[in-house]
Amino acid sequence: MAKEIIQVKNLKVHYPIRSGFWNRITDYVRAVDDVSITINEGETYGLIGESGSGKSTTGKAIVGVEKVTGGHIFYKGVDITKSRNRRKLNYNKDVQMIFQDSLSSLNPRKRIEDIIAEPIRNFENLTTDQERDRVQELLDIVGMPSDSIYKYPHEFSGGQRQRIGVARAVATNPRLVVADEPTSALDLSVQAQVLNFMKHIQQQYNIAYLFISHDLGVVKHMSENLAIMHRGRLVEIGSREDIYNHPVHIYTKRLLSAIPQVDVEHREEHKKHREKVEQEFQNDQSKWYDKDGRVYPLQQVSGRHWVALPKEEVEQEQMNEKGED
Ligand SMILES: Nc1ncnc2c1ncn2[C@@H]1O[C@H](COP(=O)(O)OP(=O)(O)OP(=O)(O)O)[C@@H](O)[C@H]1O
Numbered sequence: 130m131a132k133e134i135i136q137v138k139n140l141k142v143h144y145p146i147r148s149g150f151w152n153r154i155t156d157y158v159r160a161v162d163d164v165s166i167t168i169n170e171g172e173t174y175g176l177i178g179e180s181g182s183g184k185s186t187t188g189k190a191i192v193g194v195e196k197v198t199g200g201h202i203f204y205k206g207v208d209i210t211k212s213r214n215r216r217k218l219n220y221n222k223d224v225q226m227i228f229q230d231s232l233s234s235l236n237p238r239k240r241i242e243d244i245i246a247e248p249i250r251n252f253e254n255l256t257t258d259q260e261r262d263r264v265q266e267l268l269d270i271v272g273m274p275s276d277s278i279y280k281y282p283h284e285f286s287g288g289q290r291q292r293i294g295v296a297r298a299v300a301t302n303p304r305l306v307v308a309d310e311p312t313s314a315l316d317l318s319v320q321a322q323v324l325n326f327m328k329h330i331q332q333q334y335n336i337a338y339l340f341i342s343h344d345l346g347v348v349k350h351m352s353e354n355l356a357i358m359h360r361g362r363l364v365e366i367g368s369r370e371d372i373y374n375h376p377v378h379i380y381t382k383r384l385l386s387a388i389p390q391v392d393v394e395h396r397e398e399h400k401k402h403r404e405k406v407e408q409e410f411q412n413d414q415s416k417w418y419d420k421d422g423r424v425y426p427l428q429q430v431s432g433r434h435w436v437a438l439p440k441e442e443v444e445q446e447q448m449n450e451k452g453e454d
């Protein structure tokens with residue numbers, strides 16, 4: 130049995146919208162609205178959705194840099210939405226984040242040595258020599274030359290900066306790294322390089338990743354389990370097999386059809402399929418979303434496979450899944 134590392138239960142993050150002369154709160158952005166996921170030790174869990182669906186907000190809530198409106202996040206059985214508990218557990222050492230934007234997340238006035246050493250200094254008492262050795266070792270792991278330590282973030286390319294971000298995130302030997310679109314700004318060949326480094330580090334140190342992306346293609350070969358997010362809620366969760374081979378929700382199908390095709394021969398066919406899915410998405414809103422356009426609660430259709438459906442549709446989908454086996 131896989132051992133759980135993080136359990137997110139009914140997480141909500143709502144931002145107030147203020148307006149008018151008195152600047153009163155008139156409404157809320159429900160950036161994350163009742164999200165529950167469980168991540169196992171050493172696995173890659175994919176969190177996928179289009180821009181604005183609430184992925185970064187979920188990731189930031191998990192690492193504890195975003196105030197939660199409701200729900201719980203359990204680590205070692207303790208609710209770490211309370212900052213007192215995070216301190217007690219040394220949570221900020223065990224759970225790290227690679228931020229979406231590498232340039233703004235690396236302090237431009239600091240040298241790479243200090244950027245990577247910062248989390249180590251917060252949690253460990255190393256001598257200057259030990260610390261330098263550790264930084265060199267981390268740079269080596271992500272394939273960066275040793276003289277990088279004297280340079281500043283702007284002296285590197287996007288791909289190199291992302292690798293520095295990876296080195297910093299794994300510096301304290303964390304158990305979980307929230308990787309927020311770590312490769313989205315990079316071209317394909319560099320993307321593959323960074324992903325390979327991440328995989329390699331994961332195997333070596335048994336780190337779990339919450340891998341955030343808008344592209345189901347990027348995470349296909351990495352993720353054991355995935356959650357698909359839309360409008361602050363989850364539309365579908367399941368194993369890699371469930372999501373890629375037996376998708377149920379129209380939004381998941383739409384993301385799948387958006388994966389760029391390299392296969393020239395079937396390009397025309399693929400284009401037709403994409404148009405069909407898009408049309409279904411536009412036409413069948415009332416089947417997949419409630420009258421306010423909100424995503425339905427998740428219902429179990431088989432083992433680990435859950436889909437946001439109105440109750441009356443569940444039995445039909447359960448039958449469909451059985452039929453496929
Ligand atoms: N600090 C904030 N104040 C108000 N609204 C916010 C804040 N941060 C995020 N939002 C809103 O919450 C929603 C979710 O934002 P979030 O950054 O989590 O999306 P995302 O899925 O990461 O998108 P992207 O793929 O573009 O990074 C958006 O509608 C966004 O405008």
Ligand SMILES: [Mg+2]
Nearest residue numbers: 184185186229
């Ligand atoms: Mg984001």
